[in-house]
Amino acid sequence: MIEVCMGGKCKKSGALEVKEKFEKKVSIEGAVVGCKCMGKCRDGPNARLVNLSNKEDDLVRPLTNPLCLGVGLEDVKSIVSNFLGEKDANLLAA
Numbered sequence: 215m216i217e218v219c220m221g222g223k224c225k226k227s228g229a230l231e232v233k234e235k236f237e238k239k240v241s242i243e244g245a246v247v248g249c250k251c252m253g254k255c256r257d258g259p260n261a262r263l264v265n266l267s268n269k270e271d272d273l274v275r276p277l278t279n280p281l282c283l284g285v286g287l288e289d290v291k292s293i294v295s296n297f298l299g300e301k302d303a304n305l306l307a308a
């Protein structure tokens with residue numbers, strides 16, 4: 215699941231447009247959701263990749279919920295590729 219901050223500062227920085235672009239790229243119902251302020255307002259718009267792995271996996275490897283700060287419309291494709299497990303050289307180079 216991808217959470218996009220819908221806090222006031224992130225909204226002002228374009229979080230709604232970022233969320234819409236995520237929703238277009240990830241055409242899975244409920245995979246992209248808005249969330250409350252992440253506490254990194256100065257860097258917004260911000261998003262977080264939330265790992266929803268099942269309990270068995272949780273015992274093997276810790277959950278990581280990477281935060282993506284200052285997400286621009288041009289970053290959405292790379293983030294989605296990463297989220298879906300595809301290799302993306304652009305994201306690694308960023």
Ligand code: FES
Nearest residue numbers: 219221224252255
């Ligand atoms: S408003 Fe988005 S991190 Fe605070």
